[in-house]
Amino acid sequence: MIYKSNVKELLNTDKRGQIVKIDGWVRTFRNNQFISLNDGSTINNIQVVIDFANYSDELLKRINTGTAISVEGELIESLGKGQKYEIKADKIEIHGDCDPETYPLQPKKHSLEFLREISHLRFRTNTYSAIFRVRNSLSFAIHKFFFDQGFVYLHTPIITGSDAEGAGEMFRVTTLDLDNIPKNESGAIDFKSDFFEKPTNLTVSGQLEAELGAMALSKVYTFGPTFRAENSNTTRHLAEFWMIEPEIAFADIKDDMDLAEELLKYVVKFALENNAEDLDFLEQRLIEEEKQKPQDQRSDLPLKEKLRFIIENDFERLTYTEAIDILMNSAPNKKKKFKYLIEKWGADLQSEHERYLVEKHFNKPVILTDYPKDIKAFYMKVNDDGKTVRAMDILFPGIGEIVGGSQREERLDVLTDRMKEMNIPTEEMDWYLDLRRFGTAPHAGFGLGFERLVQFVTGMGNIRDVIPFPRYPGNARF
Numbered sequence: 400m401i402y403k404s405n406v407k408e409l410l411n412t413d414k415r416g417q418i419v420k421i422d423g424w425v426r427t428f429r430n431n432q433f434i435s436l437n438d439g440s441t442i443n444n445i446q447v448v449i450d451f452a453n454y455s456d457e458l459l460k461r462i463n464t465g466t467a468i469s470v471e472g473e474l475i476e477s478l479g480k481g482q483k484y485e486i487k488a489d490k491i492e493i494h495g496d497c498d499p500e501t502y503p504l505q506p507k508k509h510s511l512e513f514l515r516e517i518s519h520l521r522f523r524t525n526t527y528s529a530i531f532r533v534r535n536s537l538s539f540a541i542h543k544f545f546f547d548q549g550f551v552y553l554h555t556p557i558i559t560g561s562d563a564e565g566a567g568e569m570f571r572v573t574t575l576d577l578d579n580i581p582k583n584e585s586g587a588i589d590f591k592s593d594f595f596e597k598p599t600n601l602t603v604s605g606q607l608e609a610e611l612g613a614m615a616l617s618k619v620y621t622f623g624p625t626f627r628a629e630n631s632n633t634t635r636h637l638a639e640f641w642m643i644e645p646e647i648a649f650a651d652i653k654d655d656m657d658l659a660e661e662l663l664k665y666v667v668k669f670a671l672e673n674n675a676e677d678l679d680f681l682e683q684r685l686i687e688e689e690k691q692k693p694q695d696q697r698s699d700l701p702l703k704e705k706l707r708f709i710i711e712n713d714f715e716r717l718t719y720t721e722a723i724d725i726l727m728n729s730a731p732n733k734k735k736k737f738k739y740l741i742e743k744w745g746a747d748l749q750s751e752h753e754r755y756l757v758e759k760h761f762n763k764p765v766i767l768t769d770y771p772k773d774i775k776a777f778y779m780k781v782n783d784d785g786k787t788v789r790a791m792d793i794l795f796p797g798i799g800e801i802v803g804g805s806q807r808e809e810r811l812d813v814l815t816d817r818m819k820e821m822n823i824p825t826e827e828m829d830w831y832l833d834l835r836r837f838g839t840a841p842h843a844g845f846g847l848g849f850e851r852l853v854q855f856v857t858g859m860g861n862i863r864d865v866i867p868f869p870r871y872p873g874n875a876r877f
């Protein structure tokens with residue numbers, strides 16, 4: 400009996416002496432004798448040993464980096480170092496050839512920039528296969544965490560008629576003929592003839608709909624794609640990213656922070672336990688990469704220790720007001736080293752300030768609360784001081800803001816006033832206000848940027864490297 404398997408299973412379980420069959424892609428072929436085969440199930444390759452006397456020259460020539468093959472043979476203990484088992488091939492079949500003259504991936508180091516240009520092939524590298532296995536684990540861990548706690552996974556719409564963040568950075572969705580846009584008498588676009596008979600956009604957040612769910616199901620979360628047409632070409636912004644948004648009823652900002660901290664620790668631990676080899680590889684990659692950097696820009700902890708540190712230490716919690724104090728008195732502010740100097744209470748925090756707090760001042764994750772209401776969204780609960788809202792942002796080393804959330808304003812009158820103040824149309828959001836009319840209750844939630852989480856866990860410097868096909872200004876290839 401031939402046992403059909405994959406590389407991960409063969410390397411990790413004792414199937415010695417079995418006749419096995421395995422499919423994969425050739426990574427390297429040495430001395431017409433040793434094939435390194437990978438099928439994406441693990442960072443490791445399995446060595447296939449062939450006796451070239453048994454194969455035609457024609458077949459041997461077709462075994463190149465990238466060729467898809469099928470191998471049958473006995474699993475034996477390996478004499479070579481670095482691996483426990485190898486396959487002594489009896490039979491090799493070629494699924495698909497790979498021309499070494501034109502195949503862009505060669506068995507050598509390619510830059511991440513180059514690999515981003517060939518995103519359709521980059522999964523075949525060690526770095527990207529490790530990243531996407533870690534991404535997979537994190538995604539599963541998130542669902543498991545919420546499922547085990549009795550949360551309901553709610554699918555909120557992608558196409559929406561409202562701007563959940565009130566920030567206006569939305570992608571329009573329309574079936575109108577852009578070469579012949581229908582206009583009404585006053586010359587404005589006639590959305591009555593558009594598909595939904597009103598202007599619609601891709602969602603920036605599932606929060607408002609999640610709130611509707613929480614007001615009946617008590618604990619819900621969304622985990623879906625969100626879209627932002629902000630023109631930010633940074634290492635932490637995407638135009639299309641995935642967000643996890645839990646929403647909990649009968650909860651305040653403290654419950655919200657506790658939930659977020661617990662979730663983050665849980666998923667990081669899950670990745671450490673389930674992706675040890677991938678993380679070892681990524682840690683080593685990072686160490687090599689950091690050797691190119693000046694000493695003072697290198698991170699002080701290797702990747703896995705950094706992850707363990709997150710699990711083992713409480714996040715620092717402080718108010719925006721306390722943070723502003725620290726920042727105003729900080730050396731980079733006094734020496735005018737910040738690009739945006741902090742001059743007074745009310746200033747919006749830039750990533751340089753967030754990173755100072757996390758990486759220099761506290762040296763651990765930080766949760767900032769109670770921001771000035773003028774720099775936060777309309778739905779956040781107003782504090783008794785009338786100046787601040789019950790917002791909470793979690794800031795991570797190397798990443799900056801990873802979570803943004805708040806307790807929600809559950810009082811109809813206060814919410815309506817805030818919406819008017821911020822020019823949010825109340826009539827169109829009647830359904831949202833209904834929640835405050837019928838059985839309103841304190842509730843809270845947050846949004847965790849999934850790619851920023853994957854970035855943190857994999858140690859990747861650029862967010863474009865942790866999503867299979869990144870979308871950013873000027874790029875929607877693949």
Ligand code: 4AD
Pocket residue numbers: 563564603604605606627635636637638640642644645800801802803804805844845846847848849850851
């Ligand atoms: O802080 P944000 O804008 O919050 C909201 O959207 C709320 N409605 C969430 C809620 O309370 N349910 O976004 C939440 C998180 C950020 O902290 C960040 O991690 C991520 O989403 N994020 C982005 N990630 C990648 N690219 C972008 N352009 C992002 N914008 C936000």
Ligand code: MG
Pocket residue numbers: 792800802803
């Ligand atoms: Mg935010």
